[in-house]
Amino acid sequence: xxxxxxxxxxxALLISTLFFALPKTEVLMPxxxxxxxxxxxxxxxxxxxxxxxLNIEPxxxxxxxxxxxxxxxxxxxxxxxxGVEEIQIVNYxxxxxxxxxRIDIEEEAMLKKYLKIIVQTTKDQSLVNRLITSxxxxxxxxxxxxxxxxxxEDQFQLYMEENYEGTKWDRSxxxxxxxxxxxxxxxxxxxxGVFKPSLGNKREFSKFLREREGEEIGVLxxxxxxxxxxxxxxxxxxxxxxxxxxNEAEVQNIILNTGVIPAKNISIFSSQQKEADIYEIDHIQxxxxxxxxxxxxxxxxxxxxxxxxxxxxxxxxxxxxIFSISLTILKIWQVPVDLFLLIPAGILGTIFxxxxxxxxxxxxxxxxxxxxxxxxxxxxxxxxxxxxxxFILFIILISFLTEILTKIYFxxxxxxxx
Numbered sequence: 001x002x003x004x005x006x007x008x009x010x011x012a013l014l015i016s017t018l019f020f021a022l023p024k025t026e027v028l029m030p031x032x033x034x035x036x037x038x039x040x041x042x043x044x045x046x047x048x049x050x051x052x053x054l055n056i057e058p059x060x061x062x063x064x065x066x067x068x069x070x071x072x073x074x075x076x077x078x079x080x081x082x083g084v085e086e087i088q089i090v091n092y093x094x095x096x097x098x099x100x101x102r103i104d105i106e107e108e109a110m111l112k113k114y115l116k117i118i119v120q121t122t123k124d125q126s127l128v129n130r131l132i133t134s135x136x137x138x139x140x141x142x143x144x145x146x147x148x149x150x151x152x153e154d155q156f157q158l159y160m161e162e163n164y165e166g167t168k169w170d171r172s173x174x175x176x177x178x179x180x181x182x183x184x185x186x187x188x189x190x191x192x193g194v195f196k197p198s199l200g201n202k203r204e205f206s207k208f209l210r211e212r213e214g215e216e217i218g219v220l221x222x223x224x225x226x227x228x229x230x231x232x233x234x235x236x237x238x239x240x241x242x243x244x245x246x247n248e249a250e251v252q253n254i255i256l257n258t259g260v261i262p263a264k265n266i267s268i269f270s271s272q273q274k275e276a277d278i279y280e281i282d283h284i285q286x287x288x289x290x291x292x293x294x295x296x297x298x299x300x301x302x303x304x305x306x307x308x309x310x311x312x313x314x315x316x317x318x319x320x321x322i323f324s325i326s327l328t329i330l331k332i333w334q335v336p337v338d339l340f341l342l343i344p345a346g347i348l349g350t351i352f353x354x355x356x357x358x359x360x361x362x363x364x365x366x367x368x369x370x371x372x373x374x375x376x377x378x379x380x381x382x383x384x385x386x387x388x389x390x391f392i393l394f395i396i397l398i399s400f401l402t403e404i405l406t407k408i409y410f411x412x413x414x415x416x417x418x
Contacts, residue, residue: 003412010409014321021327038327039334044122045085047274051092052117052132054263055110067262068113074259075117078131080382081254084121085338087383092116094269110264120276122336127251133268134222136260138177138195140169141218141225158227164218169208171260173201179253182239191249192239193256206235222255223265279340314406318353321402326395341388349395353403370396 052075060067072089079087092114119128141164150157157163178194197205209230218225219240226240242249323346330337348370355366370392377389 003415006412010405017324017328020331021324038331039336041122041336041338042278045120045276045278047120047276049272049274050117051269052115053267053269054113055265056263058109058111064111071261074261075132077258078254082123084119084123085383086120088118090116133266134255135263135266136255138171139220140167141220142167143216159225161220161223161225164225173197177256179249190244191242193242195238209235314410318402318406322349322398326398341391345391345395348392349399353399
C-alpha cells in the first residue's frame with residue numbers, strides 16, 4: 001500500500017508541474033485572474049547613454065589619466081555589484097557645440113574630463129544615476145562659527161557644506177565602512193555606517209573624537225552634511241545614521257565600499273534614451289523544440305543501449321521532473337528570467353543528469369566542477385554571466401532533488417511489479 005501511495009504522489013507531482021511548465025497551459029486554470037506565465041524581463045529593460053562630467057582638482061593635472069581610469073574602475077565595480085546587465089564605459093570628448101552654454105564660473109579652475117556610459121538593464125533608473133554621480137568620498141567636518149546660533153528658520157544651514165571646515169579625516173583614513181542594523185537613540189532599529197580607522201590612524205582618530213566630546217561635528221557624504229554630536233562611546237565605535245530603509249543601506253554600502261571617484265564633484269553632462277537591444281526568443285517554439293529533441297534522443301538511446309534501458313528510463317523521468325519543476329517554480333514565484341539564458345542552462349542540466357545515470361563514476365567530478373564554475377561566475381562574472389551562474393546552480397539543486405525522487409519512484413515500481 002505504501003508503494004502505491006508513493007508512486008501516485010510522485011506521478012501527481014510530475015503531471016501537475018508538467019502542466020504548469022508547458023507554455024500557455026496556465027490560461028486553462030486561472031487563479032483569481034492571475035496567470036502563471038514566465039515573468040520575462042524583456043519589457044523591463046531600458047537603455048541609456050549618459051555623458052558624465054568629472055570636475056577634478058588642478059593638483060592632479062600630472063596624474064589626470066590615472067584618475068580618469070580610477071573613476072572608470074569604480075563606476076564599473078558599482079554597476080556590476082548592483083547587477084546591471086550590460087555596461088560600457090569609455091572616455092569621451094564633447095564637441096564645441098555641446099560645450100556651449102556649459103561654462104560654470106565657480107568651477108572654471110577645475111580640470112574637466114568626460115566619460116560616456118552606456119547601460120542596458122532592468123534595475124531602477126534613479127538608482128543607476130545615483131551610483132554614477134556619487135563620488136563615494138566621506139569627510140569629517142567641523143562647524144564654522146555661524147552655526148552656533150541659528151534661528152529655527154535657518155536650521156537647514158546645518159546640512160550645507162559651506163558652513164563647515166574640512167579636517168584630515170576623509171575616506172582614505174578608514175577601512176571598509178560596515179553597514180549594520182543597530183538600535184537608534186529613539187529605541188527603533190536603524191542602519192548605521194560604522195567607521196573603522198585604519199590601524200595606523202586608530203589612536204589619533206580616537207584622540208580627535210575625545211577632544212570634541214559633547215560638541216557637534218559633521219560628516220560630509222555626497223555634498224550633504226550629517227550633523228552628529230560626539231558622545232563618550234564614539235572613540236570606540238564611530239557610527240553614522242543612514243536610516244531604517246534597507247534599500248538605502250544597501251545603496252550606501254555599494255557607494256562607500258567600492259572606492260572613491262577622484263573628483264571634486266560629478267554631474268550628468270547629457271543623457272539620451274536608446275532603444276534596448278533585446279534578445280527576442282519565442283519561448284513556446286523553443287520549449288516544443290527542446291521537448292521534441294529530448295524525446296528523440298531518449299528514443300535513440302533506448303533503441304541503442306539494450307542493457308541500459310532502465311537507466312535511460314530513469315534519466316528520462318528525471319529530466320522531465322527537472323524541466324517541469326524548475327519552470328513551475330519560475331512561473332509560480334514570478335522569478336524574472338532572460339529566456340536566452342534558459343537554453344544554455346537547460347543544455348548543461350541535461351548533460352549533467354545524463355552523466356549521473358550513464359557515467360556515475362564521473363558524475364561527482366562533473367558536479368564539483370559545475371559548482372566551482374558556477375560560483376566563480378557569480379563572484380567574478382559581469383553582466384549576464386552571474387545570472388547564468390545562478391541558473392546553473394538552480395539546475396544542479398533541482399537535479400539532485402529529482403534524482404532522489406526518481407530512485408524512490410522506480411524502487412517502488414519494482415516493489416509493485418514483484
